[in-house]
Amino acid sequence: MNAKSPNPNRLRLIKLIHVARRELQMDDDTYRLMLAGIEGLGGATSSAKLSESNLHRVLEVLKSKGFKVRPNGKEKRPTAADPSSRKIRSLWLTLRDLGVLRDASEEALVKFVHGQTGAQALQWLTAAQASQVIEELKKWIARIERERT
Incomplete structure (x- = not known):
């Protein structure tokens, strides 16, 4: 993957994680502490450099905290x-x-x-x-x- 052609699924996951963070009303420090505490991320404190599988892991943790994925308006x-x-x-x-x-x-x-x-x-x-x-x-x-x- 190069900088000119980012993986659209990875970008979608990052956006979804940030929506979850906002809906769960997590401030920046709380979010970064949560990331650092997720097993298998190697202490990462940002989603920017995480692999797609690790982004899925972060999303699952956010779901366990109450986030619900809803389809966007385009899928009516x-x-x-x-x-x-x-x-x-x-x-x-x-x-x-x-x-x-x-x-x-x-x-x-x-x-x-x-x-x-x-x-x-x-x-x-x-x-x-x-x-x-x-x-x-x-x-x-x-x-x-x-x-x-």
Whole structure:
């Protein structure tokens, strides 16, 4: 490996370690002491010169301290496009237009659907579950419209 073509996986691991450090609220001294105490790193106090396998070792230690790796925003699930999902999304946006949603995002819709059905994504709804969500959203809209008249 030369300086002109760094290993992208190694760089990703270093970034991930620094995200973990920030999320675990480790100051610089604490982080360097933790590194120095990890067996097999030879007392290293910086991740810059560690091998990829040692970076994995550091990441495992950070996970044991409570860090959870989450996928980045680029790895999102595609939006459901079946007719039921489009109807659910349309009703959700109607609620947004009525001004009753604190958060009208797709993530908030998925949380609502999960609360109603237990499904983690619109794509995973059965026909019966989709109908249930649609009916609940219609009832919610009707309640809002009744309250405003």
